[in-house]
Every structure is written in C-alpha cells, then in structure tokens.
Amino acid sequence: MHKVIHSEKLRQALQARGWTQKDLATELDVTAQAVTNWMKGADFPRPDKLLKLATTFKLSFADLVLSPxxxxxxxxxxxxxxxxxxxxxxxxxxxxxxxxxxxxxxxxxxxxxxxxxxxxxxxxxxxxxxxxxxxxxxxxxxxxxxxxxxxxxxxxxxxxxxxxxxxxxxxxxxxxxxxxxxxxxxxxxxxxxxxxxxxxxxxxxxxxxxxxxxxxxxxxxxxxxxxxxxxxxxFPKTLAEAAYPHVARQSTTAGEIRELQRYAMAHSISLFSVFSEINKYAKAQGLPPLRCNETGIHAVRNSQRGNLVSELLFEPTPPEPAAYxxxxxxxxxxxxxxxxxxxxxxxxxxxxxxxxxxxxxxxxxxxxxxxxxx
Incomplete structure (x- = not known):
C-alpha cells in the first residue's frame, strides 16, 4: 500500500478556508485534476507540493498523510x-x-x-x-x-x-x-x-x-x-577516573575549568562533554560533584570554539564540486x-x-x- 492524502482532513481544511479544489490547485500551481487524484488516492503530491500543503493549512504530516x-x-x-x-x-x-x-x-x-x-x-x-x-x-x-x-x-x-x-x-x-x-x-x-x-x-x-x-x-x-x-x-570511564582527582583538587572553579579544558583540547571534544562525563563518573562512584556548573562551562565553551570541519578539509571554502x-x-x-x-x-x-x-x-x-x- 502506498501513501495517500488524508482526504477528509484536507476537505475539512478547504471548507474552513472557504476554498474549492480549484482554488487549491491555483495556490499550489498544479492542475485541478492533480488535486482530484490526490483526494481519490490515485496519486500523491511531490515533496515540494506536500510541504506547501502542510504549511498552507498548518497540518502535520501525521494529519495530512495516511501511510503504512x-x-x-x-x-x-x-x-x-x-x-x-x-x-x-x-x-x-x-x-x-x-x-x-x-x-x-x-x-x-x-x-x-x-x-x-x-x-x-x-x-x-x-x-x-x-x-x-x-x-x-x-x-x-x-x-x-x-x-x-x-x-x-x-x-x-x-x-x-x-x-x-x-x-x-x-x-x-x-x-x-x-x-x-x-x-x-x-x-x-x-x-x-x-x-x-x-x-x-x-x-x-x-x-x-x-x-x-x-x-x-x-x-x-x-x-x-x-x-x-x-x-x-x-570520554569513557577510564579517562574520567584518571581525570577526576586532578580536576577535583583544584582550589577554585576557574582552576577546575582550566583542567577540564586541558582534557578537552587533548581529546578534541567539547568542554561540556568532559565536564559531563567526569560528573557522571563521580555520581556513580559516590564522589562529590565538581564545583563548576553548566552555566560557567557553557560560557567558557562558547567563547573558545575550534575550527569547522569544512575548514580543516578544504582550502579555500567552499570547495569545488570535484574536491567536495x-x-x-x-x-x-x-x-x-x-x-x-x-x-x-x-x-x-x-x-x-x-x-x-x-x-x-x-x-x-x-x-x-x-x-x-x-
């Protein structure tokens, strides 16, 4: 069974707007027969027409389409x-x-x-x-x-x-x-x-x-x-286990963040990932969480971002189609x-x-x- 338009939902949407099927055909730049075929389940709209149907009538895909x-x-x-x-x-x-x-x-x-x-x-x-x-x-x-x-x-x-x-x-x-x-x-x-x-x-x-x-x-x-x-x-448990004592013994939250940054840079992952995985390890082991919090971590992380992958792969960007x-x-x-x-x-x-x-x-x-x- 192929996908078909939920004709009753679409009919209700047309009535609510006071439109005929011909009005819909004009709006979507298709023939009136195309709309008739959709309503009968004999044909199905192209993706761009389906998207316009949904946005025009503010219908979700689940409302608009019957599909196995x-x-x-x-x-x-x-x-x-x-x-x-x-x-x-x-x-x-x-x-x-x-x-x-x-x-x-x-x-x-x-x-x-x-x-x-x-x-x-x-x-x-x-x-x-x-x-x-x-x-x-x-x-x-x-x-x-x-x-x-x-x-x-x-x-x-x-x-x-x-x-x-x-x-x-x-x-x-x-x-x-x-x-x-x-x-x-x-x-x-x-x-x-x-x-x-x-x-x-x-x-x-x-x-x-x-x-x-x-x-x-x-x-x-x-x-x-x-x-x-x-x-x-x-950043698996073995890394978190080794990192926790180095980070936790810092006397200030700024010191903790600097230590977390060191691990993040060494593994080319986000500061937040290191922070999260170390805290998950601490919780699982019944150890105190780090003093720094998500707000501080995100503030530092957002101010110090690395290169885009596209910049690392291509010079100049954007690349020619063949290089891409x-x-x-x-x-x-x-x-x-x-x-x-x-x-x-x-x-x-x-x-x-x-x-x-x-x-x-x-x-x-x-x-x-x-x-x-x-």
Missing part, C-alpha cells in the same frame, strides 16, 4: 543549539526519505550481518561496558583519543550511508539528519561539515549509536541512549555520490532531485549535477 507505518521513513534530527523542530522540518525530512528510496538500488551491496546493541541502557556501568565493546571493535584502548575517522568504518559495515553536506554554520536548522528506511534496511546520515570539530565528533558518535539501535529509531529513548553512548565513547565529492569518498568512505552518479547516468535524473534529496540551494545542486553527469 512500516513504509514511512524514520527520522531523527541533531539540532543546532536553540533550534526548534517544527512540523515543516519533519515533513521535509520525511519527504527526503521518500526521495532516497529510488537511490537505494544504485548503492553497493550492503552487508546483511550488522552489529546491534540488544539491550541498550543508560545505566552507568552498563553504558560503560557497551562503550568499551565499541572501542574494542574499533581497535582503541580505553584512554586513546577517539577521532571521527575511527567511527567511519562502523557506519558502512552496518548499513549506513554517510552523506557529508555543507549546510552552513548558522542558517540551517539541523547539523545532522538520520533517515532510516526500514523496508530497504538502509540508513542515510547527513552530516553538516560546517560544524565545529568537537561537536562533529559527538554527533558522529551519536549517529553511530542510532545505527546500533534501529529498533529505537525516532524515539525519545533512542535519543537519550545515543547522547549517553556518544559521551561514553568520547572526493572528500566524501576518500575521507568519509561514502558511497552516496557514487550511487547518485549511477542513478543520474542510468535514469537521466535532473538537478532538482539532487537539490531536494540533499536539501541544498538549486545553484549548488546544479554544480554537483554537472560534475556527476560527466
């Missing part, structure tokens, strides 16, 4: 600080997921044997045991620095396709977008390269936790576990653009598809499409 649960893409955002997820954001992400389905046949064959965490728990000792197992799988000891490059192979081995994107440092609502296609058993993870390195590593670890726990995808429990595992992977796609393939071992190129050459897919499936400006999509069409 197992066929609907499952999404999770990694939002920018202070950003709010709206129905329009959710609708656009689900539309992106629907558009990704035709791309799946052009991906390399994905492994059927995948790692899954059977009993995910945020309880401290259980979480640390899971983090230790993941680090061992990656080939890292408990006190080694975890880089985002260490995480990359785990994505490809577990049916996840990384799609590095350049969404800008401030203008986009999200810094990462996780789209699980349950029926196809493929996960697409869009990672914004215009992100500070210390944050980028956390988001990659967070997304890997999602990949390991597909049954929790899209749930609040899944988000809580992913955040907890990311922190434990980046080469980094996707060579740094992130991503098959996304290879599959996109196969699709374009096989089906004659246009730049509009690239624009919608990557959520980027049309000018950038046209430049990428030109490179992929060669």
């Amino acid at each position: 649960e197992e066929n609907q893409p499952v999404i999770a955002f990694r939002k920018k600080g202070g950003a709010k997820t709206t129905d329009a954001h959710i609708l656009k992400a689900i539309a992106m997921g629907s558009l990704l389905k035709p791309l799946v046949p052009f991906l390399p064959e994905l492994r059927s044997l995948r790692v899954q965490i059977s009993s995910p728990s945020t309880q401290y000792d259980a979480l640390q045991a899971t983090a230790a197992e993941v680090r061992t799988r990656i080939g890292l000891g408990g006190q080694a620095v975890l880089s985002y490059e260490h995480l990359i192979d785990q994505f490809g081995s577990n049916g996840a396709v990384i799609a590095p994107v350049l969404w800008g440092e401030k203008q986009n609502h999200k810094n990462a977008l996780h789209i699980l296609l349950r029926q196809e058993q493929v996960t697409f993870i869009f990672l914004n390269l215009d992100t500070r390195l210390e944050d980028f590593k956390f988001w990659m670890a967070h997304e890997l936790a999602h990949v390991y726990t597909p049954d929790l995808a899209g749930s609040e429990k899944g988000e809580d576990f992913a955040d907890a595992l990311a922190g434990a992977l980046l 796609m080469a980094a996707a393939a060579n740094v992130f071992r991503s098959t996304f653009f290879t599959a996109l190129q196969r699709m374009i050459k096989s089906k004659g897919t246009g730049a509009g598809y690239v624009q919608q499936v990557m959520d980027i400006p049309m000018q950038d999509a046209a430049a990428l499409h030109g490179e992929l069409s060669r």
